[in-house]
Amino acid sequence: MEDSPRPAAFILNRDDVSTSWPAERMLLDFLRQERRLTGTKEGCREGECGACTVLLGKLEGESLRYRPVNSCLLPMGEVAGAHVVTIEGLNGEGLTPVQQALVDAGAVQCGFCTPGIVVALTGYFVNADRWEAQEAVSSLDGNLCRCTGYLSMKRAVSSLCSALQPPWKNSRDVSPAMEARLEGLVQCGLLPGYFLDIPRRLTLLREQGEHVLPFDPRESTPVAGGTDFFLQHRADDGRPKLFFLSSREDLRGIHIHDGVCRIGAATTVEEMVRSEVLAAILPHVKEHLGLFGTTAIRARATVGGNLVNASPAADVAIILLALGATVGLAEGKKRRQVALKDFFKGYKLLDKAPDEWVEWVQFPLPSRNAAFHFEKVSRRPRGDVAGVNSAILLEVDGGVIRHAHLSVGGVAPVPFYLAETVKFLEGSELTLEVVSEAAAVAQGEISPISDVRGSADYKRLLLRQLVLAHFLTLYPSLAGKGCLHGAP
Amino acid sequence: MEPRDVFLHVRGEAVFVDDALLPAEHLFAAIRTSHVAHGHVRSLDIAPAMAVPGIYEVFTARDIPGENQVGKTILDEPLLAESEVHFVGQPLAIVVGESAEAARRAARAIQVEIDPLPAIYDVRQAFAEGSLIAPPRTFSSGDVESAWEQCSVVVSGTVESGSQEHVYMETQSAFALPTDRGGVKVVSATQSPSMVQLVVARILGLPMHEVEVEVPRLGGGFGGKEDQATHWAAMAALAAWRLKKPVKLVLTRHEDMTMTGKRHPYLSDYKLGLDAEGHMLAYEVTFYQNGGAVADLSPAILERSLFHATNAYAIPHVKAVGISCRTHLPPNTAFRGFGGPQALFVLECAIFKAAEALGVEPREIQKRNLLQDGDAFPYGARVERCRQRRCWDVAEQKYNLQAGLKEVRQYNGRNAWRKKGLALMPICFGISFTSTFLNQAGAFVNVYVDGSVGISTSAVEMGQGVNAKIQEVAARIFSIRPERIKLETTSTSRIANMPPTAASTGADLNGHATRLACLDIVERLKDAAARCLGKNAPHEIEIRDEAVYASGEATELTWEKLVNLAYFDRVSLCAQAHCATPDIFFDRDTNKGNPFAYYAYGTALVEASLDCLRGTCSIDAVRVVHDFGRSLHPLVDLGQMEGGIVQGVGWMLLEEVMHDADGRLLTDTLATYKIPDIHSIPGEIQVHFLEDAENPPGIFQSKTVGEPPFLYGIGAYFALLQAMKAFRPDAHIPFSSPMTPEKVLLALYPGDRPV
Numbered sequence A: 001m002e003d004s005p006r007p008a009a010f011i012l013n014r015d016d017v018s019t020s021w022p023a024e025r026m027l028l029d030f031l032r033q034e035r036r037l038t039g040t041k042e043g044c045r046e047g048e049c050g051a052c053t054v055l056l057g058k059l060e061g062e063s064l065r066y067r068p069v070n071s072c073l074l075p076m077g078e079v080a081g082a083h084v085v086t087i088e089g090l091n092g093e094g095l096t097p098v099q100q101a102l103v104d105a106g107a108v109q110c111g112f113c114t115p116g117i118v119v120a121l122t123g124y125f126v127n128a129d130r131w132e133a134q135e136a137v138s139s140l141d142g143n144l145c146r147c148t149g150y151l152s153m154k155r156a157v158s159s160l161c162s163a164l165q166p167p168w169k170n171s172r173d174v175s176p177a178m179e180a181r182l183e184g185l186v187q188c189g190l191l192p193g194y195f196l197d198i199p200r201r202l203t204l205l206r207e208q209g210e211h212v213l214p215f216d217p218r219e220s221t222p223v224a225g226g227t228d229f230f231l232q233h234r235a236d237d238g239r240p241k242l243f244f245l246s247s248r249e250d251l252r253g254i255h256i257h258d259g260v261c262r263i264g265a266a267t268t269v270e271e272m273v274r275s276e277v278l279a280a281i282l283p284h285v286k287e288h289l290g291l292f293g294t295t296a297i298r299a300r301a302t303v304g305g306n307l308v309n310a311s312p313a314a315d316v317a318i319i320l321l322a323l324g325a326t327v328g329l330a331e332g333k334k335r336r337q338v339a340l341k342d343f344f345k346g347y348k349l350l351d352k353a354p355d356e357w358v359e360w361v362q363f364p365l366p367s368r369n370a371a372f373h374f375e376k377v378s379r380r381p382r383g384d385v386a387g388v389n390s391a392i393l394l395e396v397d398g399g400v401i402r403h404a405h406l407s408v409g410g411v412a413p414v415p416f417y418l419a420e421t422v423k424f425l426e427g428s429e430l431t432l433e434v435v436s437e438a439a440a441v442a443q444g445e446i447s448p449i450s451d452v453r454g455s456a457d458y459k460r461l462l463l464r465q466l467v468l469a470h471f472l473t474l475y476p477s478l479a480g481k482g483c484l485h486g487a488p
Numbered sequence B: 001m002e003p004r005d006v007f008l009h010v011r012g013e014a015v016f017v018d019d020a021l022l023p024a025e026h027l028f029a030a031i032r033t034s035h036v037a038h039g040h041v042r043s044l045d046i047a048p049a050m051a052v053p054g055i056y057e058v059f060t061a062r063d064i065p066g067e068n069q070v071g072k073t074i075l076d077e078p079l080l081a082e083s084e085v086h087f088v089g090q091p092l093a094i095v096v097g098e099s100a101e102a103a104r105r106a107a108r109a110i111q112v113e114i115d116p117l118p119a120i121y122d123v124r125q126a127f128a129e130g131s132l133i134a135p136p137r138t139f140s141s142g143d144v145e146s147a148w149e150q151c152s153v154v155v156s157g158t159v160e161s162g163s164q165e166h167v168y169m170e171t172q173s174a175f176a177l178p179t180d181r182g183g184v185k186v187v188s189a190t191q192s193p194s195m196v197q198l199v200v201a202r203i204l205g206l207p208m209h210e211v212e213v214e215v216p217r218l219g220g221g222f223g224g225k226e227d228q229a230t231h232w233a234a235m236a237a238l239a240a241w242r243l244k245k246p247v248k249l250v251l252t253r254h255e256d257m258t259m260t261g262k263r264h265p266y267l268s269d270y271k272l273g274l275d276a277e278g279h280m281l282a283y284e285v286t287f288y289q290n291g292g293a294v295a296d297l298s299p300a301i302l303e304r305s306l307f308h309a310t311n312a313y314a315i316p317h318v319k320a321v322g323i324s325c326r327t328h329l330p331p332n333t334a335f336r337g338f339g340g341p342q343a344l345f346v347l348e349c350a351i352f353k354a355a356e357a358l359g360v361e362p363r364e365i366q367k368r369n370l371l372q373d374g375d376a377f378p379y380g381a382r383v384e385r386c387r388q389r390r391c392w393d394v395a396e397q398k399y400n401l402q403a404g405l406k407e408v409r410q411y412n413g414r415n416a417w418r419k420k421g422l423a424l425m426p427i428c429f430g431i432s433f434t435s436t437f438l439n440q441a442g443a444f445v446n447v448y449v450d451g452s453v454g455i456s457t458s459a460v461e462m463g464q465g466v467n468a469k470i471q472e473v474a475a476r477i478f479s480i481r482p483e484r485i486k487l488e489t490t491s492t493s494r495i496a497n498m499p500p501t502a503a504s505t506g507a508d509l510n511g512h513a514t515r516l517a518c519l520d521i522v523e524r525l526k527d528a529a530a531r532c533l534g535k536n537a538p539h540e541i542e543i544r545d546e547a548v549y550a551s552g553e554a555t556e557l558t559w560e561k562l563v564n565l566a567y568f569d570r571v572s573l574c575a576q577a578h579c580a581t582p583d584i585f586f587d588r589d590t591n592k593g594n595p596f597a598y599y600a601y602g603t604a605l606v607e608a609s610l611d612c613l614r615g616t617c618s619i620d621a622v623r624v625v626h627d628f629g630r631s632l633h634p635l636v637d638l639g640q641m642e643g644g645i646v647q648g649v650g651w652m653l654l655e656e657v658m659h660d661a662d663g664r665l666l667t668d669t670l671a672t673y674k675i676p677d678i679h680s681i682p683g684e685i686q687v688h689f690l691e692d693a694e695n696p697p698g699i700f701q702s703k704t705v706g707e708p709p710f711l712y713g714i715g716a717y718f719a720l721l722q723a724m725k726a727f728r729p730d731a732h733i734p735f736s737s738p739m740t741p742e743k744v745l746l747a748l749y750p751g752d753r754p755v
């Protein structure tokens, strides 16, 4: 393949940009070094701090969606055909309501985190149909601030949410059309006027097809959200050629067919969180996956990436294991399926040929009387990888466990399916004694090691506690029935 | 962060060191460090680095023209290691290239062979082997030895407090430009511009006037840039000076975390004796401070631990010993509180244990022993204008302690798997550098012919709001609109011999200096006005709200007109002033004196919630009554309070620095080292500004507020302990911070670890 990539065309704030920066270099460097847009800061280069937050606007069918993303983990290949908005692109003559609210609340101390905060918070107002303080606060879950303690930011958010009404409020539950939304946002000063013309300009770009990057998939490494990949392949380590899975629309989406729910490999965690299809099957999925990463990471991280990266505490993998999922693999025209619990063979070892791709993952719809639950304990409750996480699916009939799946992360080299424990549970009566015993059986299956996430002893103890937590959450009445191992 | 600065920040237009536009041909530096904690450097081969495309030069210790020494009081710290290395992450070589990526690639390519030597990480071992940074120090009062007999209860034990990574959001950074005279200008993100100047001059063998250091602003410091910003500035300076090209050095987060020191972990042995009523009679404590490989600020930090050994309490018989241990970790350094938090934590642990022994609640002991006027600290200073008891009493009433306790009891009765705990945390923190000579600062005020004002001081703005306060001081003295007043960057060419911006002294020292300089100018302006108006004496002239009054009557003069008139009258419109805190002294031979200008007081109520099934905890509320004096800037002070509390709670419950057995940092990224995010902060922080709290030594009766709030975080630990005890009264909970979910769970389920 020729080594002179066609320039990538996109819109950066107000400007049309065409650049031949390599597709695998990071947007953050392009912004700071090439364009000298220094309002976007580097605080960590690992998706943890949010100082580098920008909005990535993409046309999705007829609508335009802006997502807050970490530009330190966003390759140039992903911005082709998109609208990239940095803090400079939000500035008008005076301050926007978001900026003003932060100033008024005293939410600016050293100011290093501030541009990222402004961008992330603006991103919330741009995306949300209704503006609610609690959700607006959550939109800052990926922005670290070491100075303020966040209280002033929360005050800024609540004053914003009480002062501002979405101008499209009348149209109740329906999402307003893109134009109406942009007009409303410009009208209340959240966005500068040039945004009104962005849909037209993006459509033009799309028609010109300039954003399509040339590459040969067979010679490239697939990268989806890049939230694992770019941490493992640092900027100056010489990256392989990349194939951006986000360009494969067919690998995205969540569908139910024939009693099976299938999730495309390139579906993001955010899409899972927002999915009504999924919510109908797993009513608490929003809460459970809300424990995954941060808003900006969820916007990029994909299901396929989570499975292939195969971190022992991968949240999506743990959830899918307990749903009895199957993975769909493809290599060229060849297709095959493998049960997820057999997909993980050893530490970062998969039942997957190097050139095989994950196309989808699917699971049978749980029966009506099945109950599902997910537990995750990490050092920091949010935005942290689990010390131990665990998911369970239980079908109980007449006080007897008919069918079960139980998975646990962080206590084995792989996201782990507790096969023996499941065997023990199935056919047992639903009592506290059985639960305690199941927790004991689980101990025999796992092999935790001591590391930064905790000592082996702790992880063993925590697994026992999480098994209890599963049952006590799903069947609270159990608490009163019998003696709990470990309770004082 | 004066208003203009805030405006720039929310627009992303404020320029930090790494954002500055440099001349086109500037270069980038990267550092090669030791991968061994202690050893002999057998060989260092830079040839592979030089072979990397785009590399200009590699500098090692041999290339330093002056002295290879960055130590301050104790000269034990080379800029670049020579024959021996003393910690993992110690700089060995500087690589300069046309891009930061190339420089890093080359730095990795350097071949280093090190023969390992035995390394020490543990303070007890260091002490046993005599590996100390300075001789132990003892502060004492009364006679502990004979006091134990009078006590009805004596408790003793060991307390561990963990380290803490600063995580200023802006990593260490500097750039340097060669000057035509053969000197160098350094722009550095440092809290100590003068220290950088001194060290750069020493390294390059130049007189200090050939080195200018300028600081635009910092993206957070918290003490981490007091001593440890110097190295990177000196390296950039060395490279720029040698190559005669601008050189920039910005650490990545990972480099910053591995190369720089942190808050000192302490191991402390205590013994506390009380009478039957709960009066603390005798307290003996030995602090073993883990100083890391070189002295840095460790002795000064340890000294503050000794000053604050008794926190807010009056204890007649005290013996506090401080031992600074030399280990093979990166040099630990200043961090908000400067050894104070470590000391306070030990005594609170002792009180917790004594309360168990006496069968009372810790708050009863706390309250019984609070300082009041007339009491003395072990180092001899008498307590004046003490507001410790007032803060406590107001907190008890305002936040309705009794009702709170009742609610907690009821909640705990109702819930099997969730428990709450409530703790009080009184704090007392001395304001001043404990090294008396540092308590001086300068201000340089320029009034321009158009009436605008530019002020340079020794203070570095890092988000603590010192510039907003100085602007307020000048606006009050001149009685003009604050918008007329600009705070300049901090520069060694404008103010010489600055103290670091630290020890919460920034607003006081620089505020007073600014006040004095402004007063000088006001005097001259009044003279000029009197001359112009012809009828009045200077003392009858008043400048009020931008207008000039004579004997109370309005005149035609405004601020602008007056300034202009003074200029044409050939009156100097610039003034320089120096401030030195009066009446403070300390004798390091007897360890007695009066080292502080005043003390900050306050009390917090902290409420914790514990999930006893999962071992996770959240802080529901921190409610504070704090003595801010007469606050100069309530919004700034509130921000300091909230930010400090959250950092303090982070230190106590969340943030854990871990090393492997070979002294390598394990928690070396923000993925493994967790600081509070917006979801993990206390549900509520209430701050009540104590009323009627004039403070004559402070600027305009205020009290500075940088460090004290951090101390309230300690209350979170004890609130959590209370909740744990509610679940398992017999739990044996080691005094060891941070109290992570792991430690909580292991303490709640002792002995029945499943197999």
Ligand SMILES: Cc1cc2nc3c(=O)[nH]c(=O)nc-3n(C[C@H](O)[C@H](O)[C@H](O)COP(=O)(O)OP(=O)(O)OC[C@H]3O[C@@H](n4cnc5c(N)ncnc54)[C@H](O)[C@@H]3O)c2cc1C
Pocket (backbone or CB within 6 Å): A046, A047, A048, A221, A222, A223, A224, A225, A226, A227, A228, A229, A230, A231, A245, A265, A266, A291, A292, A293, A294, A297, A300, A301, A302, A303, A304, A305, A306, A307, A308, A309, A311, A313, A314, A315, A316, A356, A357, A358, A359, A383, A384, A385, A386
């Ligand atoms: C700040 C931060 C927080 C995080 N928090 C969490 C968390 O809470 N829980 C958690 O589980 N994880 C977390 N992660 C890890 C990561 O986000 C997830 O594992 C994510 O799901 C990876 O998806 P991705 O699309 O970004 O993968 P990528 O980085 O794009 O890819 C990962 C690997 O999978 C390969 N790959 C990707 N898609 C396919 C495919 N379809 N077929 C074949 N190979 C493929 C890539 O080649 C690469 O080797 C976090 C990461 C960061 C940076």
Ligand code: FES
Pocket (backbone or CB within 6 Å): A041, A042, A043, A044, A045, A046, A047, A048, A049, A050, A051, A052, A053, A070, A071, A072, A073
């Ligand atoms: S730089 Fe920290 S998230 Fe990107």
Ligand code: FES
Pocket (backbone or CB within 6 Å): A107, A108, A109, A110, A111, A112, A113, A114, A144, A145, A146, A147, A148, B169, B219, B220, B463
């Ligand atoms: S204001 Fe300093 S990091 Fe947020």
